[in-house]
Amino acid sequence: MKTRVVVSFVACSAALASAEWLVGLTTAPHADHADQGLAEGLVANPLGGNPDVVVWDLQSFANYSPTGGYHAYALGTTSCNQGDVPLLWQSSTNLHPVIGQNMYRWKDGRFEQLGMGWLKHGFYALSLSDCGPCQSTDGTTLGIDCSDPYTASRNGSQGGLGPKYQVNATTGYFPYPPANPSYSGSTARRCRVPSADVLPSENPGAVYFMEGQYICPDDSPDDTGDASNNSSHRELNMDSSGAISSFAGPTIQELPAIASWDDLDPEVDLHEIEIPGEGTIWFGSRVFDEGDGTFRYEYAIFNLNVDRSIGAIRVPWSDGNPLSSSIHKAPEWHSGEQFSNTGWSMTTGGGEMVWSSEPFASNEMANAVRWGNMQNITIVTTAQPEAGTVTLDMFKPGDFPSLFVDTQVPGNSTVAINFPSGTPDALSPTDGTELVMEVTPLEVIPAPNSGKLHVTRSDSTVEVFDMVESPANRHSILFSEIECFEEVDYFFSVDTTTGDRIYWPGGGDTPPELDYQYAAKGLTEVQIPFNDDFESDQGWTVTGDASAGTWLRTSTVNGCTYGSPSGTANGSPTAFLTDDSACNIDVDGGQTILTSPAMDASSPESRLHYTRWYDCIFGPVVGDDTFVVELSSDDGATWIVAEEIDSSNPEADGGWVNKVLRVADYVENTTTLRVRFTAQDSGNSSIVEAGVDSVFVRAELCEDAPSCPADFDNSGSVDFPDLLSLLSSWGDCVGCNTDLNDSGTVDFEDLLLVLSAFGTCP
Numbered sequence: 001m002k003t004r005v006v007v008s009f010v011a012c013s014a015a016l017a018s019a020e021w022l023v024g025l026t027t028a029p030h031a032d033h034a035d036q037g038l039a040e041g042l043v044a045n046p047l048g049g050n051p052d053v054v055v056w057d058l059q060s061f062a063n064y065s066p067t068g069g070y071h072a073y074a075l076g077t078t079s080c081n082q083g084d085v086p087l088l089w090q091s092s093t094n095l096h097p098v099i100g101q102n103m104y105r106w107k108d109g110r111f112e113q114l115g116m117g118w119l120k121h122g123f124y125a126l127s128l129s130d131c132g133p134c135q136s137t138d139g140t141t142l143g144i145d146c147s148d149p150y151t152a153s154r155n156g157s158q159g160g161l162g163p164k165y166q167v168n169a170t171t172g173y174f175p176y177p178p179a180n181p182s183y184s185g186s187t188a189r190r191c192r193v194p195s196a197d198v199l200p201s202e203n204p205g206a207v208y209f210m211e212g213q214y215i216c217p218d219d220s221p222d223d224t225g226d227a228s229n230n231s232s233h234r235e236l237n238m239d240s241s242g243a244i245s246s247f248a249g250p251t252i253q254e255l256p257a258i259a260s261w262d263d264l265d266p267e268v269d270l271h272e273i274e275i276p277g278e279g280t281i282w283f284g285s286r287v288f289d290e291g292d293g294t295f296r297y298e299y300a301i302f303n304l305n306v307d308r309s310i311g312a313i314r315v316p317w318s319d320g321n322p323l324s325s326s327i328h329k330a331p332e333w334h335s336g337e338q339f340s341n342t343g344w345s346m347t348t349g350g351g352e353m354v355w356s357s358e359p360f361a362s363n364e365m366a367n368a369v370r371w372g373n374m375q376n377i378t379i380v381t382t383a384q385p386e387a388g389t390v391t392l393d394m395f396k397p398g399d400f401p402s403l404f405v406d407t408q409v410p411g412n413s414t415v416a417i418n419f420p421s422g423t424p425d426a427l428s429p430t431d432g433t434e435l436v437m438e439v440t441p442l443e444v445i446p447a448p449n450s451g452k453l454h455v456t457r458s459d460s461t462v463e464v465f466d467m468v469e470s471p472a473n474r475h476s477i478l479f480s481e482i483e484c485f486e487e488v489d490y491f492f493s494v495d496t497t498t499g500d501r502i503y504w505p506g507g508g509d510t511p512p513e514l515d516y517q518y519a520a521k522g523l524t525e526v527q528i529p530f531n532d533d534f535e536s537d538q539g540w541t542v543t544g545d546a547s548a549g550t551w552l553r554t555s556t557v558n559g560c561t562y563g564s565p566s567g568t569a570n571g572s573p574t575a576f577l578t579d580d581s582a583c584n585i586d587v588d589g590g591q592t593i594l595t596s597p598a599m600d601a602s603s604p605e606s607r608l609h610y611t612r613w614y615d616c617i618f619g620p621v622v623g624d625d626t627f628v629v630e631l632s633s634d635d636g637a638t639w640i641v642a643e644e645i646d647s648s649n650p651e652a653d654g655g656w657v658n659k660v661l662r663v664a665d666y667v668e669n670t671t672t673l674r675v676r677f678t679a680q681d682s683g684n685s686s687i688v689e690a691g692v693d694s695v696f697v698r699a700e701l702c703e704d705a706p707s708c709p710a711d712f713d714n715s716g717s718v719d720f721p722d723l724l725s726l727l728s729s730w731g732d733c734v735g736c737n738t739d740l741n742d743s744g745t746v747d748f749e750d751l752l753l754v755l756s757a758f759g760t761c762p
Contacts, residue, residue: 051219052083053097053142055212055232056131058251062152063243065186071195071242072187074117074156075101075234077212078149079142080131086141088218089125089148094176096122098167099155100213100372101191102331104233104257105198107206109288110298111261111268113331113374114198117191118161119215120150121178161189165338169305169371170279172217181336188335196566198242201615201654207264208236209257210244213304213372221279221305228272228280229254231304240563258282258302258374269407279306279371283392285407287385292505292516294324297379297410301392303369310369310403311395312356313377316388317348318412320442322507324380328355330367331374340367344375352391353379360395368395382507383410415494416440417504426523427488430703432480437492437504439473444502450495451475455488456517467492482522484702485605489517523702529600531696534574539597546681547589549578549688563615569656569693570611576692577613578679587688591680594692598635601673603699606663608675613691615654616647625686627652628678629659633667636674640666647686656693663697673697708761709740710754718757726754 060076077099081087088095098119105114125148127136132145142148154160162178183189191210196202211233221227233256235248252260261284262268270284282302290296301310328344340363344355355377358366369375388409393402418438427433435453439446451467467475475494482488491512492504506512532538534553542551555574556565563586568575576594579585601608614627629643642661651657663669679690710718712725726738726746733739733746740753 049084050226051081051085051087051142051216052226052229053087053214053216053219054080054082054229054254055214055251056080056147056253057149058210058212058232058234058247059149060152061210061236061244061247062156064156064190066195066242067185067187069195070115070187070192071198072117072156072190072192073101073103073210073244074152074190075210075212076150076152077155077214078130078147079214080147081142081144082131083219084144086135086137086143087125087216088140089122089142090140091123092176094174095217097214097216098122098162098174099150100164100215101155102211102213102257102372102374103191103193104209104211104374105203105206106209106261106264107203109265109286109296110329110376110378111258111264111284111300111374112329112376113302115191115193115331116164116333116372117156118163118189118335118337119167119178120155120157120160121162122150156190158183158189163335163337164370164372165365167215167371168307169215170221170277170307172215172220179336183335192332192334194332195242198238199563199654200238200240200242201563202566204653204655208238209233209260210236211257213256215305215371221275222277227305228274231256233257233260235260256282256302256304258284258300261286261300271405271407273403273405275306275403278308278398280304281306281310281392281403283390283403283405283407285390287408290380291513294380294382294506295385295410297377297381297385297408299377299379299390300374301369301376302374303371305371307371307396308398309371309395310375310392311360311366312344312354312391312393314391314393315353315355315377315379316351316390316409317353318351318383318410318442319349320416320440321381321383321410321413322416323348324382326353326355326377326379329376329378333367338365339370340365342367344377356393357395360397366395379410381410381413383413384508385409386411412443413507414443414496415446415502415507416442417492417494417502417507423490423518425518425520426526426700427479427482427520428524429480429482429484429486429522430524432478434476434478435467437467437475437494439475439494441473444496444498444500446473447495447497448472450493452493453477453479453490454493454511455479455481455490456514457488458486462511482520484522484524484704485700486522487519488521489514489519491517521700523700525701527603527699527701529697529699532596533570533572533694534576535572540576541595542592543595544592544678544680545590546587546592546679549585549587549679549681550592551576551594551677551679551692552579554579563654563687564689565613565654565656565691569613569658569691572693576677578688578690587679587681587690589681591678593676593678595636595676596674596695598672598674599697600671601633601663601697601699602669602671603701604664604669605700605702606669606673607698607700608661608663608673608695609659609698610675610695611656611658611693612677613654613656613689613693614645614652614679615689616652616686625680625682625688627690628680630676630678631661631663631666632674632676633663633670633672635672636676639676642666642675654689656691708757709737710757711761712737717760718754719759723754726750 057078062074064072125142130147134146135143137143167174213231239245284300288296333339385408453465630639
């Protein structure tokens with residue numbers, strides 16, 4: 001849903017004043033004009049009327065050599081003056097347009113800015129006729145219905161670019177000549193983006209856009225022209241190296257890139273807010289039901305050309321809402337831009353969550369949402385969405401402090417549920433496993449003794465077990481209704497005094513889907529006889545005949561373009577990688593083989609866990625350059641293939657993949673299990689990168705409860721010697737096998753159990 005909110009004195013002044021949006025808004029010249037030479041008279045057109053520049057076309061692109069973990073790009077822009085008077089285009093003064101460029105990505109439902117470039121300064125306007133019958137000029141103005149193309153190489157020429165921080169997009173003012181600090185490298189000043197954000201192997205399903213924008217002193221928000229249409233964007237195709245390969249569609253004229261968010265996803269709530277005399281702010285939101293009982297709230301703030309900027313976002317927030325995560329995302333200012341890159345801070349309290357930059361009073365160059373800039377907030381919580389109002393606080397002082405946007409916000413959670421002993425994945429059939437649920441009332445009152453455990457069996461039937469409440473709001477159960485190695489899923493519920501039922505995980509009024517219930521197995525013990533996260537040398541060996549790209553235990557390198565990971569699987573410093581000591585070194589000239597030390601997998605229910613990465617770029621024929629995982633139970637004498645992945649496999653496109661192998665399905669259970677990982681290049685044109693992380697063996701054990709517990713001497717029958725054993729331990733006896741009811745005391749109840757079992761054991 002797209003909503004265009006135009007703040008107008010005539011139609012809205014009374015309503016806005018009452019809502020505290022705009023109080024006494026004026027369009028006085030910016031104070032900077034007084035001592036910098038750009039006065040109102042210089043931009044007022046003596047012929048009357050208004051110029052109206054638009055980005056008519058984004059007609060070309062340029063890719064630059066990646067370096068230091070960054071890619072860089074430029075777009076060619078064709079401008080057009082749709083107004084009724086010429087547009088100023090004077091070189092060697094501050095009476096010409098500046099041209100900005102930004103890059104965006106839509107991924108996993110979030111629309112975000114990846115990077116931005118410095119500004120190309122206009123110097124001469126051609127009089128071409130791309131957009132109509134051009135009224136030509138001498139080049140110091142862009143004539144009516146005239147077009148002027150700037151190629152991608154010109155817009156990406158580093159020496160002709162100036163910084164954004166000097167430009168007031170509300171007035172179009174900037175000092176001339178612009179600041180010109182020293183720079184180096186192929187990505188400096190250009191539209192620079194972290195390489196990991198543009199590699200298709202690391203961003204499956206992502207959609208990319210670039211945007212061009214003109215800021216002009218005589219077509220700016222504080223004039224009477226239309227400065228809200230000075231930006232256009234275009235979708236891109238990216239190749240496997242992260243370079244732009246082609247345009248994916250036509251130029252979308254007179255709209256910034258965020259305008260395509262709700263075209264990609266109709267559930268997006270998108271608002272365009274025009275503030276007379278100040279400029280335009282865009283705000284978008286999207287709420288996702290994550291399916292595990294949580295909701296993800298995506299908020300994006302885009303500032304087209306408001307100099308005062310946005311310094312904070314305030315979202316309604318109940319103090320009792322469980323918060324799974326909340327993050328702030330902003331593109332990087334670079335190459336000497338004076339704006340700070342300090343991330344926003346978050347606080348909660350008083351019924352709201354506030355994300356904010358440093359305040360203007362303490363740092364005028366703080367990382368506010370500046371013009372041509374988008375910043376994102378993501379909130380994950382169990383609080384369900386409801387209609388509400390988000391507040392956007394202005395960064396710089398002015399006539400009004402805030403903007404207000406009606407959209408979806410987190411509601412109030414009814415209860416908070418906590419599991420102090422966790423939600424274990426092993427439940428004991430013999431001794432039982434205690435499960436504890438603590439319920440904190442927030443918006444409703446839990447009904448007494450209403451806690452329940454729900455167990456989903458393998459045939460999809462669900463059994464319900466009452467939990468015991470003691471003390472108040474603490475519900476527990478000693479659960480043992482499970483067989484050895486039986487696999488189940490489970491979840492919880494609590495009723496309210498109003499007759500409703502709240503389920504967990506999720507906090508909703510319906511049971512969670514099976515994929516989001518807690519999974520468990522009937523086990524009496526779990527052992528980890530081998531565990532290696534590769535932070536130390538535990539005896540792995542590397543063999544093979546590859547001439548390059550051999551296995552190394554090393555850290556990852558950001559910004560590599562050959563499909564290697566930008567981080568380890570578990571966030572630790574190191575993993576085994578195919579020579580990621582420097583960028584763009586892949587496996588060449590044969591095989592590289594990584595072999596583990598001997599591991600104890602003697603338990604019949606041993607599982608081998610590992611996380612792997614495999615990326616095969618440029619696609620050899622199926623069967624070439626496979627990634628192979630093999631197991632050996634005889635200390636490496638013989639090997640059995642457990643996995644073989646070729647280029648046709650979706651998992652051959654990068655990304656960490658968690659795998660679990662039941663050892664007995666492949667080899668015998670021994671104390672000399674080994675695993676080896678082979679990455680290879682058969683000499684074709686493919687690029688192969690691989691990784692291995694987090695290898696461990698999990699041994700699952702389960703002993704059935706004795707069928708005849710009163711047969712203390714294991715004679716096969718309950719008889720007089722067993723009775724004597726019970727009587728000899730009479731009284732307090734914690735942990736004794738004669739305490740048949742586990743009361744901590746051998747007493748009359750235990751005696752009755754022995755007498756009732758007298759005779760031959762079944």
